[in-house]
Amino acid sequence: MKHNFGAGPGILPQEVLKQAAEAVIDLNGIGLSLLEISHRSKEFEAVLDEAVSLVKELFSVPEGYSVLFLQGGASTQFALAPYNLLPSTGKAAYLETGVWANKALKEAKYFGEVEIVATSKESNFTYIPKDYTIPADAAYFHITSNNTIYGTQLQEFPKSPIPVVCDMSSDIFSRKINVADFGLIYAGAQKNMGPAGVTLVIVKDDILGKVDRKIPSMFNYQAQIEGGSMYNTPPCFAIYVSMLTLRWLKGKGGVAAIEQENITKARVLYDAIDANPLFKAVAAPEDRSNMNVCFVMENPELEKPFLKLCDERGIIGIKGHRSVGGFRASIYNALPLSSILVLVDVMNEFAESNK
Ligand code: PMP
Numbered sequence: 001m002k003h004n005f006g007a008g009p010g011i012l013p014q015e016v017l018k019q020a021a022e023a024v025i026d027l028n029g030i031g032l033s034l035l036e037i038s039h040r041s042k043e044f045e046a047v048l049d050e051a052v053s054l055v056k057e058l059f060s061v062p063e064g065y066s067v068l069f070l071q072g073g074a075s076t077q078f079a080l081a082p083y084n085l086l087p088s089t090g091k092a093a094y095l096e097t098g099v100w101a102n103k104a105l106k107e108a109k110y111f112g113e114v115e116i117v118a119t120s121k122e123s124n125f126t127y128i129p130k131d132y133t134i135p136a137d138a139a140y141f142h143i144t145s146n147n148t149i150y151g152t153q154l155q156e157f158p159k160s161p162i163p164v165v166c167d168m169s170s171d172i173f174s175r176k177i178n179v180a181d182f183g184l185i186y187a188g189a190q191k192n193m194g195p196a197g198v199t200l201v202i203v204k205d206d207i208l209g210k211v212d213r214k215i216p217s218m219f220n221y222q223a224q225i226e227g228g229s230m231y232n233t234p235p236c237f238a239i240y241v242s243m244l245t246l247r248w249l250k251g252k253g254g255v256a257a258i259e260q261e262n263i264t265k266a267r268v269l270y271d272a273i274d275a276n277p278l279f280k281a282v283a284a285p286e287d288r289s290n291m292n293v294c295f296v297m298e299n300p301e302l303e304k305p306f307l308k309l310c311d312e313r314g315i316i317g318i319k320g321h322r323s324v325g326g327f328r329a330s331i332y333n334a335l336p337l338s339s340i341l342v343l344v345d346v347m348n349e350f351a352e353s354n355k
Contacts, residue, residue, distance in 0.1 A: 001314055002314045002315075002316050003313075003314050003315045003316065003335075003339035003342050003343065004316055004317055004335065004339075005315060005316065005317045005318045005328075005329045005330050005331065005335070005339070005343070006316065006317025006330060007148055007170075007191075007292060007317065007321070007328060007330045008148070008169075008170065008188075008190045008191040008196075008330070009190040009191075009195060009196045010190065010191045010192070010330055010332045010334075010335075011332055011334045011335050012194070012195070012241070012245060012334050013245065013248045013334045015248060016241065016244045016245050016248050016334075019244050020237075020240065020241045020244060023240060024237075027043060028043065030043060034047075034236065034237060034240055035236070035237060037236075039230060039233050039234055039236055040230070044236055047236075047239060047240050047243055048069070048228075048229060048230070048234070048239060048243075050243050050247075051069065051239055051242055051243035051246065052067045052069075052229075054243065054246035054247065054249075054250060055067045055200065055202070055246065057250070058173065058246060058249060058250060058254055058255050059173075059177060059179050059202070059255065060179070061179050061202060062179060062180050064204060064205055064206065065179060065202055065203065065204050065205065066202070066203050066205055066221075066225045067200070067201070067202055068200070068201040068202075068203065068221070068224050068225065068229050069198050069199070069200060069201075069229045069234060069235075069239050069242070070198070070199045070201055070224060070229065071197065071198065071199065071234075071235055072199065073188045073196070073199055074100070074167055074169045074186060074187060074188040074199060075103065075188075076199065077167070077186040077199060077201065078103055078104040078106075078107040078108075078167075079107040079110065079111075079219075080219055080221070081104075081108070081140070081142065081165050081184060081186070082107060082108040082110070082111040082112065083111055083213075083215055083219055084208060084211065084215060084219075084220065084221050084222075085139050085140050085163070085165070085183075085184070085207060085208075085210070085211065086108060086111045086112040086139045086140070086211065087112060087139060087210065087211045087212070087213075088111065088112055088211070088212075088213060089112070090112050090113070090138070090139045091112055091113035091114065091115055091135070091137070091138050091139065092105075092108050092112060092113070092114055092115070092138055092139050092140055092141075092142060093114075093115050093116075093117050093134055093135050093138040093140070093141045093142065093162070094108065094114055094115070094116050094117065094141075094142045095116075095117055095118055095119075095128075095129065095132070095141070095142065095143045095144070096116050096118070096119035096120070096121060097119075097120060097125055097128055097129070097143070097144050097147050097150075097152065098125045098144060098147040098148075098149055098150050098152070099125075099149055099323065100144055100147065100148065100149070100167060100169070101142070101143075101144045101147070101167070104142055104144070104167060105142070108142070111213075112139075115135060115138060117132045117133065117134060117135070117141070118130075118131070118132035124150070124323070124324070125147060125149075125150040125152065126150060126152070126282055126283055126284055126287075127152060127283070127284035127286075127287050128147075128152050128153075128154055128284075128287045134158060134160050134161060134162060135162075136161040136162060138162055139162065139163075139210075140162055140163045140164070140165045140183055140184070140207075141158065141160050141162055141163070141164050141165065142164075142165045142166075142167070143157075143158065143164060143165070143166050143167070144166070144167045145157075145166050145167065145168045145170075145171050146168070146169075146170040146171035146174075146289055146291050146292070147170075147289070147292075148169070148170040148191075148291075148292050148321075148330075149292075149294075149321040149323060149324060149328075150282065150283060150292075150294060150324060151281075151282055151283045151288065151289045151292045151293055151294030151324075151328065152283045152284070152287040152288070152289055153171060153287065153288070153289035153290060153291065154287075155286070155287065157177070157178075157181050157182075160181075163182070163183025163184065163204065163207050164181060164182045164183055164184075165182070165183055165184040165185075165186075166182050166184070166185050166186075167186060167187070168185055168186070168187040169186075169187045169188045169191060170187075170191045170192070170291055170292065170330075171191075171192065171289070171290070171291045172185075172187035172191070172192050172193055172200065173192045173193055173246070173249060173255060173258070173333065174192050174255075174258060174259065174262050174290065174291055174332070174333055175255065175258075175259040175262065175290070176255050176256055176259055177255075179202060182202070182204070183203070183204045183207045184201070184202070184203045184204065184207065185200075185201070185202040185203075186199060186200065186201045186202075187199065187200045189238060189242050191291075191330075191332055192245075192291075192332050192333045192334075193242050193245055193246070194238055194239075194241045194242030194243075194244075194245050195237075195238050195241050195242075196238070197235045197237070197238035198234075198235045198238035198239055198242055200242075201221070201224075203221050203225075205225070208221055208222050208225075209222065217231055218231060218232065245334075249333065258333050261333075261337070262290045262291070262331070262333065263290060264337065265290075265331050265335070265337050265340050266288070266289075266290040266291075266293065266331060268337065268340055268341070268344065269293050269329060269331065269340050269343070269344065270288060270293065272343075272344040272347055272348070273293070273295050273347075276347055276348065276351050277298075277351060278297055278298060278299070278302065278347075278350065278351045278354060279295045279296070279297060279298075279327075279347065279351075280295060280296055280297070280298060281293070281294070281295045282294040282295060282296060282324060282326065290331070291330060291331060291332060292328055292329070292330050292331075293328065293329040293330075293331060294320060294324055294326065294327070294328045295326055295327050295328075295329075296320070296324075296325060296326030296327070297326060300325075302350075302354060303326065303327075305350075306327075306347075306350050307319060307327075309346055309349075309350055310343075310346055313342060313346050314342075315339075315342065315343055315346060317330065318343075329343060
């Protein structure tokens with residue numbers, strides 16, 4: 001058995017994988033594979049409808065918001081958000097909390113002016129900046145709720161005079177949120193929601209239609225809303241597996257229940273790191289992520305032997321991102337506490353034998 005700590009595409013629930021495998025052969029006993037039916041068939045329309053309903057139910061999405069399943073990953077949303085929301089004579093505000101936030105703001109510069117309201121670049125993004133003012137004259141304020149590479153997470157969302165646009169790629173559905181606090185939420189599915197190939201977008205309808213540039217249909221949120229995420233052929237399989245994962249989440253008690261599990265899982269791991277003389281957590285304690293736990297070794301020479309021991313014990317995907325080094329344990333929704341306990345045991349054993 002493998003303990004999958006990979007950062008993404010990440011672990012999915014075993015039962016979801018089994019159901020997905022069955023549907024590839026025969027969807028619900030209809031004698032056809034999910035992969036060979038029309039996206040306009042009643043069977044697939046039911047899948048998409050259920051996926052949208054589950055998003056609305058799990059997040060209590062209020063009236064006035066649309067839920068979309070699009071393609072192109074979160075990186076496409078880096079461009080589509082400003083394309084649809086930033087007037088060419090206007091400006092957008094960004095909180096720079098890592099490489100992904102930086103990529104997002106670079107795309108916005110194609111469309112208008114960008115103001116970086118605060119950054120933690122000088123410390124290699126080990127914390128979330130807190131003292132800043134959101135400019136009331138900007139079109140929107142862009143934030144990244146969880147910084148996958150650095151293991152930092154916004155514990156509270158800003159009260160903002162302008163619409164908040166949030167990249168939730170690496171913590172979507174891991175905790176409760178109040179959708180009404182946001183103008184636009186987007187997330188690549190491949191961490192907490194499903195496989196790669198589909199991107200969830202939740203958009204407040206009344207923030208659209210305020211730019212005067214022409215937007216080609218595939219890049220136009222309004223056109224995608226009117227097409228019901230089917231302006232063109234949607235990524236049927238990725239949507240199906242996402243729907244199964246959301247069903248699984250609902251069965252576990254929803255977002256509030258998984259949030260409690262995630263808090264416990266993260267606490268167990270951070271406590272073990274803090275108590276271990278060989279390891280040190282990277283992120284500022286108040287900004288520690290419950291999804292990506294980044295830690296380094298006081299003695300870097302021990303990194304390779306530690307990784308080897310992890311590999312022998314079936315712990316995979318734990319090597320840190322090259323821009324931080326050390327280790328990163330991604331502990332997404334589907335990762336059981338038992339896998340974290342295995343990692344903690346291995347860390348303790350390694351410390352014991354390297355005294
Ligand atoms: N934002 C965040 C926070 C991410 O972690 C990632 C990918 N790991 C991305 C954006 C980019 O996502 P995609 O590969 O779906 O474009």
